[in-house]
Amino acid sequence: MxxxxxxxxxxxxxxxxxxxxxxxxxxxxxxxxxxxxxxxxxxxxxxxxxxxxxxxxxxxxxxxxxxxxxxxxxxxxxxxxxxxxxxxxxxxxxxxxxxxxxxxxxxxxxxxxxxxxxxxxxxVLGMTSLTAYAGLLDVASFKEGDAVFVSGAAGAVGSIVGQIAKLKGASLVVGSAGSAEKVEYLRGIGYDAAFNYKDAPVAEQLRKAAPDGIDVYFDNVGADHLEAAIGSLRTFGRVAMCGAIAVYNSTEPTPAPRNLALAIGKRLTLRGFIASDHADRMPAMVDEVGGWLREGRLSYxxxxxxxxxxxxxxxxxxxxxxxxxxxxxxx
Amino acid sequence: MxxxxxxxxxxxxxxxxxxxxxxxxxxxxxxxxxxxxxxxxxxxxxxxxxxxxxxxxxxxxxxxxxxxxxxxxxxxxxxxxxxxxxxxxxxxxxxxxxxxxxxxxxxxxxxxxxxxxxxxxxxVLGMTSLTAYAGLLDVASFKEGDAVFVSGAAGAVGSIVGQIAKLKGASLVVGSAGSAEKVEYLRGIGYDAAFNYKDAPVAEQLRKAAPDGIDVYFDNVGADHLEAAIGSLRTFGRVAMCGAIAVYNSTEPTPAPRNLALAIGKRLTLRGFIASDHADRMPAMVDEVGGWLREGRLSYxxxxxxxxxxxxxxxxxxxxxxxxxxxxxxx
The missing domain is CATH 3.90.180.10 (Medium-chain alcohol dehydrogenases, catalytic domain)
Structure with a gap:
């Protein structure tokens, strides 16, 4: 049965x-x-x-x-x-x-x-990459030369986000993950810098990895990661809020980010999204990501x-x- | 001298x-x-x-x-x-x-x-109204029929925001302020509902004033006001982050909003801004707000x-x- x-x-x-x-x-x-x-x-x-x-x-x-x-x-x-x-x-x-x-x-x-x-x-050829593609390009309005930070970067979505950012001309792509093996994996797929968020406070590690700040933050984690990103974002920076795995299992409201008021002077935009709202981008994604896959320029x-x-x-x-x-x- | x-x-x-x-x-x-x-x-x-x-x-x-x-x-x-x-x-x-x-x-x-x-x-005929005008119309993308919540609503900017929203066809305009006199003042200038944030938790008063939720939040306060607004915002809601007077004098990072992860499923957009970035809107503002002033439809x-x-x-x-x-x- x-x-x-x-x-x-x-x-x-x-x-x-x-x-x-x-x-x-x-x-x-x-x-x-x-x-x-x-x-x-x-x-x-x-x-x-x-x-x-x-x-x-x-x-x-x-x-x-x-x-x-x-x-x-x-x-x-x-x-x-x-x-x-x-x-x-x-x-x-x-x-x-x-x-x-x-x-x-x-x-x-x-x-x-x-x-x-x-x-x-x-x-890779479905909602996962659509989430990465639409989140980075449309929600966060990524443009060539941007410095990008991705949390949960070794996850299904995060690993694609970083690769798309590099393929589209990011000046710097930084990823965070939860083990030394994942950090190694991120370096292997083209992340310029990667750190284990369990090694030291995220804000500190992010400042070290991106001393001149970031333009885009792709958030899969929330909490301290989001707070660190808000601290490092440059003027007119953008956040694509895709997930908040750090808070999904919280029974109490989580305190972070405690520095959200910085969004005013820095003129930040934070935008939550879900991939299914961007279904119209599926053909463009399959075309572009599928192409990179065939050419061996993107791995998953x-x-x-x-x-x-x-x-x-x-x-x-x-x-x-x-x-x-x-x-x-x-x- | x-x-x-x-x-x-x-x-x-x-x-x-x-x-x-x-x-x-x-x-x-x-x-x-x-x-x-x-x-x-x-x-x-x-x-x-x-x-x-x-x-x-x-x-x-x-x-x-x-x-x-x-x-x-x-x-x-x-x-x-x-x-x-x-x-x-x-x-x-x-x-x-x-x-x-x-x-x-x-x-x-x-x-x-x-x-x-x-x-x-x-x-009224300078940066104050430009802040209200550009923040509501451009940053928060206000459109006719939206339900709007304004914090610090009896302040210079907030009192103009609520009036512009009403004049532009908001379905509901709710304001918060810090005294019974200010709440009275807000009702006098056309706010549909107003409350004293010192009377009870903001989230509770906002839910009562806007039981069906809000589409736009114009934030002058931050902290518990922002958290309450995130809770009440409907799908695709927008926040214009103009000020955070509740946190300006904090020596410790402030914990709120603890519910920011709701922005993902609700697809919220939060955007910080400063009025001087919107100087190109000054002529339109002076024209429109000046006209309402002359016609006695807007007071300050x-x-x-x-x-x-x-x-x-x-x-x-x-x-x-x-x-x-x-x-x-x-x-």
Whole structure:
């Protein structure tokens, strides 16, 4: 019987394995226009932490006793739709389960790329790179010559942001990450400077890495990282607020950034965004990022965990920062 | 002998009278191209607090043992410039003194307006209204139908912001101020709702005044006001960060806003600005705001203090919130 992972309970603070429930369910019959997809890969992503809380947000919260969902790639094994045939590779939104039954219109047919694992559609040729691309170029209005700081830089989005910035002519790209290995990885993919935020205060390390300041900050972390960036931003600097993983598990409001008033005299712009608002940029992104991938000028990393039963642990590991690049579960 | 007020010492936290020094100075002879102006009015403004600190900012700090400066209106009493003649009324940047000697090019000739005190060029037909106008319309991208919250709403800038918002079709304009009298004043100039921030937590009062949320927040205060606004802002809301009077006298970093991460899911934009970057909007502002003034559709308030010797006390009173509208010193 196919398995799925349900939300067993809502976490307060850090989630634990107890919040998840692996259950077997009967195979659903197809309705007209639907397809059955055997999932090959699913991603676990930081935004899912927010969906575990029962609060209004830009996407509805996960429901207790119901399966979680999220990005997945799989193969159509049964179809009652004229649009998709058995054997088609598709991207869709029903991860966290072996088998997904959904309207064909809610699945996007993919063309496998020679030499790329199908997981690449989760790791680099989809929402991840769209987030990096639109966040850097549109939300933060990056322009050639800008000095850029990226937090969570070894994560799926951050590793792409830094590479796009370099490819587009940044004067300096600095990244922060949470281990010496990740710092090494960042240097390998073209970051000019990188530091481990656990080694010393972020503000201090950022000032050392970018003594003349920065123009753009791509924020995946919030808290002390955001405060440090506000301190280092130059006049007319811009912040793309993409994530705040440092605060997702806080049960108390977090105090940082305590220096936000500097935004006035420096004329900073801070802008929160979510990638789906920028779906119109997907073709430009696939064209440009896909090109760099083919030319070997852009690389990406995945951290692969095997087995649906290990998806909760993969997600918890992601929140603890154990991934480099996209955290993927192979089913 | 003409008098001026020097910076005697730099405050740590709240300034006191001891930080200022009233001194007599010899009249300077004019150089070619200069004028001597007898000041009639000067303003004291919140941004001057920042200039008392020895830190880099968008304008240089005041210098110890040297006179303070700031907006002033006066009459030319001696001229060695072909551009200005004795008797001309001018606006310039050398307040905090009885008599200013400056290059004619650094003074703007004014045409006195029938029925308006010359102090109006400080209170409403100058940088004050430019700040309100450009901040609301350009920085916060106000559009008809928006619900607007203004903090420090009974101040010089805030009282104009709320009126412009109403005149431009806001669906709701809410203001906060620090006394029952000011709240009354706000209702009198057209604010739909107003509250005294000392009565109860700002977030609670704002939710009551704008139960459906706000689209624009014009921030003169920072701290708990900014946090409350972030909580109440709707999707795609905008913040014009104009001032942060709540934190100017802090010796410790201030913790708020603790909910800034909400900006991601709500896709908020927060933008700091200073009015002088928007000088190109001065003609449009004078045209539009001047028109509303003449038609009696926009009003403004001044709090007048007499005598240069009382300017430090006027400034301290401003920081304590004792003014309604522009705080002006009559010389």
């Amino acid at each position: 196919p398995r799925q992972i349900n939300l067993a309970s809502r976490p307060s603070g850090w989630p634990t394995a107890d919040n998840f429930d692996l259950v077997e369910v009967a195979s659903q019959p197809l309705e007209e226009g639907q397809v059955r997809v055997r999932n090959q890969f699913m991603s676990v992503d930081p935004y899912m932490r927010g969906r575990m809380n029962d609060v209004p947000s830009y996407i509805p919260p996960f429901q207790l006793g119901r399966p979680l969902d999220g990005g997945a790639v799989g193969v159509v094994v049964e179809s009652s739709s004229a649009d998709l045939a058995e054997g088609d590779l598709v991207l869709h939104g029903l991860g966290w389960r072996d088998e997904a039954v959904l309207d064909a219109a809610r699945a996007r047919k993919l063309t496998p790329v020679e030499g790329l694992s199908n997981s690449a559609f989760l790791a 990393e995945e951290t692969i965990v095997d087995g649906l039963e290990n998806a909760p642990e993969a997600f918890l590991g992601l929140l603890r920062g154990e991934n480099t690049g996209k955290m993927i579960v192979r089913l | 003409p008098r001026q007020i020097n910076l005697a010492s730099r405050p740590s936290g709240w300034p006191t009278a001891d930080n200022f020094d009233l001194v007599e100075v010899a009249s300077q002879p004019l150089e070619e191209g200069q004028v001597r102006v007898r000041n009639q009015f000067m303003s004291v403004d919140p941004y001057m607090r920042g200039r008392m600190n020895d830190v880099p900012s968008y304008i240089p700090p005041f210098q110890l043992g040297r006179p303070l400066d700031g907006g002033a209106v006066g009459v030319v009493v001696e001229s060695s410039s072909a551009d200005l003649a004795e008797g001309d009324l001018v606006l310039h940047g050398l307040g905090w003194r009885d008599e200013a000697v400056l290059d004619a090019a650094r003074a703007r000739k004014l045409t006195p307006v029938e029925g308006l005190s010359n102090s109006a060029f400080l209170a 308030e001044e709090t007048i203090v007499d005598g240069l010797e009382n300017a430090p006390e006027a400034f301290l009173g401003l920081l304590r919130g004792e003014n309604t509208g522009k705080m002006i010193v009559r010389l």
